Amino acid sequence: MTEIVLFHSVLGLRPGVLETATQWRQAGHVVHVPDLYGGAVFDDYDDAFAWFDGYGGQPELLRRAGEAVAGLPSRVVYAGYSNGVLPAIQLAASRPGALGALLFHGSVPLRAVGAELWPSSVPAQVHEGEHDPFRENDLNDEFAETVSAAGAAYQYFSYPGVTTHLFADSSLPREHHREAAGTMNGRAQRFLAACG
Known part of the structure; x- marks a missing residue:
């Protein structure tokens, strides 16, 4: 059993994210x-990014994420969908005790979230569509x-043909790719089992 914090995308806490949590x-x-x-x-996306800018952008997102985990155990895996990789990476890098980082739909450098060092004990797994427009x-x-320079385990998966x-x-029928999503979830499940 692994304890996980899953952060939603720029589109908010959609049913598809909750479905992943249920699985x-x-x-x-x-x-x-x-x-x-x-x-x-x-x-x-345009509506979401416009709202996000008015909400306070990345600083506010990271502040709220820090508050959300303040009462949780330190030994957790941080996971994120898209924009949710920002707090997942920041917390995995800076909050002691992280078990792993599971990043869906991209990643960003540590400098982008104000972090400097990646812990050697924190594995990371990244998933992204081959032709993701972002x-x-x-x-x-x-x-x-x-991550690799820190000596931590790193895996990257690109999903062929996903545009x-x-x-x-x-919950996004125009975006959802059932086969790739199923493969991704299987890989994520194995990652989580290994972190537990």
Whole structure:
């Protein structure tokens, strides 16, 4: 059994994220899914990013994420969908006791979230669609180099033929890629089992 904190994407706490949490709970894990938007949910990226900027952007997101985990045990896996990788990476790097970082739909360098060092004991796994419109290879490469240089285990999975961003979110029919999402969940489940 592994304890996990799963952060939602820029679109808010959508049903697809809750479905992932349910699957992990059914596998025997304890999963916390904080709502960092206070109930705001979006279907459109432009609307979501406009709201996000007004909400306070990344500093406010990281502040709320820190508050959300303040009362939780230190030995957890931090996971995130898209924009949720920001707090997942920051907390995995800076909050002592992290068991791992599970990052869906991209990653960012530590400098992007105000962190400096990656703990050698914290494995990271990154998942991304091959043709994700938000994909930034240089950012992924920098994160990978930092984790590997620290001596931590690192895995990166690219999903061939996937042209959407949040392909694992089953509540977004135009984005969801069932086969890739199933493969991703299987890999994530093995990662979580190894972290427990």
